[in-house]
Structures are given as C-alpha cells and as structure tokens.
Amino acid sequence: MNAESNTRRLLIAGGGTGGHLFPALAIAEEFLARSEKNRVLFVNAGRPLDHKILDGRGMPHQTITVSGLKGMGFFHKIKVMGGFPLAVKKAADILRSFRPHVLLSVGGYSAAPAALAAxxxxIPVIIHEQNRLPGLTTRLLSPMAAEVHVSFPGTPLKTAGKKIRLTGNPVRRELVACRKKRRKTGDSLNLLILGGSQGARGLNRAVCKALPMLKGLPIRVVHQTGSADFEEVSQHYHGLGMKAEIIPFIEDMVSCYAGADLVLSRAGATTVAELAAAGLGAIFIPFPHAADNHQYHNAKAMAEAGAAVIFEEDRRTSELLVATLSACAEDPDTTEKMAGAALGLSRPDAAETLTSAIMAHMSGV
Structure with missing residues (x-):
C-alpha cells in the first residue's frame, strides 16, 4: 500500500494578524494531534508576523504575493487586482505540490487567491470567521465554501445560507477556565490592562489620564504597555507613586489571566475568545479604526451577555473608566457576575469541533 494513501493534508490560508493566526494554529495543532500521518501547510502573504509566529511553532509555510484592497486608493486597487491572477496561479502551484484534501480559510490577504484556486x-473550502462582523474575505468566499464556521451567534452572513456552523473561536487549551479563584468582599481588584496590541496607544493614554483619580483605590494593576509606550506609561505610574507591574509584553498570558479579576483591553476576536474561555469580565475600548468597526461588534457580544462594558475612545473615556473601576473595586459581586457571564459564552471545544468538520471532508482518504 502506498504510504501516502492514508495521509491527510490540510492547507490553511490566511494570516497577517494574530487574530487570524492563533485560531489557525489551535486548529493545526489539533489536526496534527489526531494522527502522526496528518500534514499541515500554511499559506500567507509573507508579513513578518506570519514568519515569526509560524517559525516559532515549527509550522511549514509558503508565501503568496498579494495585498489588501480595503481602505486603499484607486490606483493601488488597480495594481492589486492586476496582480490577483498571478497570486491565484502561485496558489495553484502550491496546491498541486502539497495536494491538500481540504483548504481552510482563516481570513487575510492570501486566503482569497488560495481558496479560489482550490x-x-x-478541493473543498472551509471558512473560519473569527469576528462577529465578517471580514471582506469571508463575505467574498462564503458562496463557494462547503462550510462556514463562525465564532458568534447571529453573525450576519446571508451569502453562506445553510452552510453556517456556530463553532466558536479556538483558543489554547490551557486558557480554558484558568481563573480558579473568586474575589470576596475586602479583596483588592486585580486589574489586567492589555495596552500592547496594535493601535492601543489611545487606550494607554486614557489609562494614564485616569490614574490620578484611581490613586488610593484598592486596585492592583498589571499593565502591558507594548514596547512603544513602555517608558511613557511607566513615568505616569512612578510620578504618582503608584505601584503596578508594568511590562512591555506578557509572555505568560495564562498566569496573568488566572490572577486577574477584570481586564481592560481592545476587543480583537482572539482577546474576546480568550477572556470568555478564561472566565473574565472586561472593560472594552474597541480600536476605532478597525475595519468596519469590527472590534465594537466583538465587544457587543460580550456586553449583551453581561460580561463586559464598552467605552468608545474619546475625551470622556478616562472619566468613564474611573467611575466603572471605582464601582468594581467596591463591589466584588460586580466583577464575579461578569466573569460568570463570560465563561457562559466560552466554547472550549471549538478547535476539536472544527477539526472534526475538516476531517469529515477527508473521510474517503
């Protein structure tokens, strides 16, 4: 018997951001764990983040030269469209070489030419959409997909019809229910601030503006600032004599989630999924310049369940932060109810469910 006859191959197309890549990695790892004969190949647009993350996880990957259309000028769009047939040809060459049984699109520039070639x-195409408001790639590709797996109930995607499956957004297994402790009356509020993501300078500055009014409250802070804002944010804390753990980047996110009572952050799809999985309520300040304001829609799903509050980034943000954090510091029941609501939204089996759906399309292998 040919040694390749029962080898299942999955090509994952997309990337460019952690929000696309981290769920894809969770699926890839689950797929590889199902059989030592399974194989995975990532195809992306070659951004530095793609190389860094995939190389760090030891995942094989290839590159298609392609860029996005949204928000670009007329001549750039013409250039991109002119290069699209070459991107499809490159994708087809990769497909012929790797011979995948299924292509999984996770969004990002490279997903469209790869899915079209497939x-x-x-080759069956399966889509995973991380955001509550589907991205352009998902909207374009959904009519040709065998299945479209979404992360939020009520995701508006009419073009997918009956192919929609509510699966959730895969996260690392160690995050699931990692917050074991419960805050009691008299306990300080452990606040985790995630200001190190893309476009989080506005969040960091809103926090710094609020610090003088938060001084003296029973709040312990861990603040991820990002490398660009680390010095500026540190100076604000030190200038006020406020003790806090201020770091550019958190390596061990699981431990930080486990020790937190409340999180203040942007509302990227991965962050929202991780908070639900960990069982943590949140104050969200969505990135106002995100495509189609999708972060607001992600945050809204948590807020509607009672797991989060949402503040727009404007001149009143700091004032609203102070009022909300003061109330949360006084009343542990507030944050514990939010935490319970967040955990109720969790879909810890998302990676397993989606992997099983992918392998169902390989049943003849």
Missing part, C-alpha cells in the same frame, strides 16, 4: 481544482 475551488477551481475541486
């Missing part, structure tokens, strides 16, 4: 070659 469809033309008779």
């Amino acid at each position: 469809k033309m070659m008779g």
Whole structure:
C-alpha cells in the first residue's frame, strides 16, 4: 500500500494578524494531534508576523504575493487586482505540490487567491470567521465554501445560507477556565490592562489620564504597555507613586489571566475568545479604526451577555473608566457576575469541533 494513501493534508490560508493566526494554529495543532500521518501547510502573504509566529511553532509555510484592497486608493486597487491572477496561479502551484484534501480559510490577504484556486481544482473550502462582523474575505468566499464556521451567534452572513456552523473561536487549551479563584468582599481588584496590541496607544493614554483619580483605590494593576509606550506609561505610574507591574509584553498570558479579576483591553476576536474561555469580565475600548468597526461588534457580544462594558475612545473615556473601576473595586459581586457571564459564552471545544468538520471532508482518504 502506498504510504501516502492514508495521509491527510490540510492547507490553511490566511494570516497577517494574530487574530487570524492563533485560531489557525489551535486548529493545526489539533489536526496534527489526531494522527502522526496528518500534514499541515500554511499559506500567507509573507508579513513578518506570519514568519515569526509560524517559525516559532515549527509550522511549514509558503508565501503568496498579494495585498489588501480595503481602505486603499484607486490606483493601488488597480495594481492589486492586476496582480490577483498571478497570486491565484502561485496558489495553484502550491496546491498541486502539497495536494491538500481540504483548504481552510482563516481570513487575510492570501486566503482569497488560495481558496479560489482550490475551488477551481475541486478541493473543498472551509471558512473560519473569527469576528462577529465578517471580514471582506469571508463575505467574498462564503458562496463557494462547503462550510462556514463562525465564532458568534447571529453573525450576519446571508451569502453562506445553510452552510453556517456556530463553532466558536479556538483558543489554547490551557486558557480554558484558568481563573480558579473568586474575589470576596475586602479583596483588592486585580486589574489586567492589555495596552500592547496594535493601535492601543489611545487606550494607554486614557489609562494614564485616569490614574490620578484611581490613586488610593484598592486596585492592583498589571499593565502591558507594548514596547512603544513602555517608558511613557511607566513615568505616569512612578510620578504618582503608584505601584503596578508594568511590562512591555506578557509572555505568560495564562498566569496573568488566572490572577486577574477584570481586564481592560481592545476587543480583537482572539482577546474576546480568550477572556470568555478564561472566565473574565472586561472593560472594552474597541480600536476605532478597525475595519468596519469590527472590534465594537466583538465587544457587543460580550456586553449583551453581561460580561463586559464598552467605552468608545474619546475625551470622556478616562472619566468613564474611573467611575466603572471605582464601582468594581467596591463591589466584588460586580466583577464575579461578569466573569460568570463570560465563561457562559466560552466554547472550549471549538478547535476539536472544527477539526472534526475538516476531517469529515477527508473521510474517503
């Protein structure tokens, strides 16, 4: 028997941001764990983040030269469209070489040409959409997909019809219910601030503006600032004589989630999924310049369940932060109810469910 006859191969197309890549990695790892004969290949647009993350996890990957259309000028769009056939041809060459049984699109520039090539070659296409408001790639590709797996109930995607599956957004298994302790009356509020993500300078500055009014409250702070804002944010804390753990980047996010009572952050899809999995309520300040304001819609799903509050980034943000954090510091029941609501939204089996759906399309292998 041919040694390749029962080898299942999955090509994952997309990337460019952690929000696309981290769920894809969770799926890839689950797929590889199902059989030592399974194989995975990532195809992306070659951004430095793609190389860093995938190389760090030891995942094989190839590059398609392609860029996005949204928010770009007319001539740039013409250039991108002119290069699209070459991107499809490159994708087809990769598909012929790797011979995947299924292509999984996770969004990002490279997903469209790869999925189109797969469809033309008779390879089943499955889509995973991380955000509550579907991205352009998902909207374009959903009519040709065998299945479209979404992360939030009520995701508006009419073009997918009956192919929609509510799966959730895969996260690392060690995050699931990692917050074991419960805050009691008299306990300080352990606040985790995630200001190190893309576009989080506005969040960091809103926090710094609020610090003088938060001084003296029973709040213990861990503040991830990002490397660009580390010095500026540190100076604000030290200038006020406020003790806090201020770090550019958190390596051990699981421990930080486990020790927190409340999180203040942007509302990227991965962050929202991780908070639900960990069982943590949040104050969200969505990145106002995110495509189609998708971070607001992600945050809204948590807020509607009672797991979060949302503040827009404007001149009143600091004032609202002070009022909300003061109330949360006084009343542990507030944050514990939010935490319980967040955990109720968790779909810890998302990676397993999606992997099983992928492998169902490989049943003849």
